[in-house]
Amino acid sequence: xxxxxxxxxxxxxxxxxxxxxxxxxxxxxxxxxxxxxxxxxxxxxxxxxxxxxxxxxxxxxxxxxxxxxxxxxxxxxxxxxxxxxxxxxxxxxxxxxxxxxxxxxxxxxxxxxxxxx
Amino acid sequence: xxxxxxxxxxxxxxxxxxxxxxxxxxxxxxxxxxxxxxxxxxxxxxxxxxxxxxxxxxxxxxxxxxxxxxxxxxxxxxxxxxxxxxxxxxxxxxxxxxxxxxxxxxxxxxxx
Numbered sequence: 001x002x003x004x005x006x007x008x009x010x011x012x013x014x015x016x017x018x019x020x021x022x023x024x025x026x027x028x029x030x031x032x033x034x035x036x037x038x039x040x041x042x043x044x045x046x047x048x049x050x051x052x053x054x055x056x057x058x059x060x061x062x063x064x065x066x067x068x069x070x071x072x073x074x075x076x077x078x079x080x081x082x083x084x085x086x087x088x089x090x091x092x093x094x095x096x097x098x099x100x101x102x103x104x105x106x107x108x109x110x111x112x113x114x115x116x117x
Numbered sequence: 118x119x120x121x122x123x124x125x126x127x128x129x130x131x132x133x134x135x136x137x138x139x140x141x142x143x144x145x146x147x148x149x150x151x152x153x154x155x156x157x158x159x160x161x162x163x164x165x166x167x168x169x170x171x172x173x174x175x176x177x178x179x180x181x182x183x184x185x186x187x188x189x190x191x192x193x194x195x196x197x198x199x200x201x202x203x204x205x206x207x208x209x210x211x212x213x214x215x216x217x218x219x220x221x222x223x224x225x226x227x228x229x
Contacts, residue, residue: 056214
């Protein structure tokens with residue numbers, strides 16, 4: 001069964017450093033998402049992406065964050081200058097239909113656990 | 118704002134016990150409702166969904182009914198197994214941009 005993959009599974013970085021989290025969505029999917037879960041808190045929406053553009057972003061997704069689809073298979077989340085509070089599990093998701101379609105289902109990757117020291 | 122509230126965990130049950138995990142929601146529109154499950158070391162997997170009132174989603178013995186009058190989508194299973202041990206997330210989307218809004222997750226531990 002096709003699945004969403006994410007790399008790395010764990011990343012430790014120093015505050016102020018840039019990190020890039022990578023995702024390979026399911027191959028025929030066109031709609032992509034990032035979510036995060038700070039330890040002990042809810043899974044929170046960060047951003048949705050379609051046709052090389054951000055469709056929607058949350059208040060969390062400030063100028064420190066960016067997303068990119070650099071080629072036909074990868075979808076990346078970059079944090080330019082990490083803060084302690086960016087420590088979280090980051091999930092990528094993809095779907096083959098837009099969010100306004102009732103049948104839309106998002107398929108999630110296993111997550112990247114980011115620890116900022 | 119739109120939100121989802123789940124019962125606090127962890128929930129610990131014996132094998133073959135009946136499971137209920139409560140989920141209620143607040144939404145400005147007419148949401149679709151989901152249960153996702155996260156097994157240890159894995160990503161979120163869709164367990165079941167319902168897109169309109171009175172719909173029942175079901176999968177792997179789990180069921181949940183979309184109750185508009187009580188704004189609820191409680192997850193039930195008649196007889197849990199050890200392999201059901203996981204974290205369960207209730208979520209909604211307002212079917213606009215696709216953004217999912219999650220509850221805080223409920224950890225289920227099933228003992229033999």
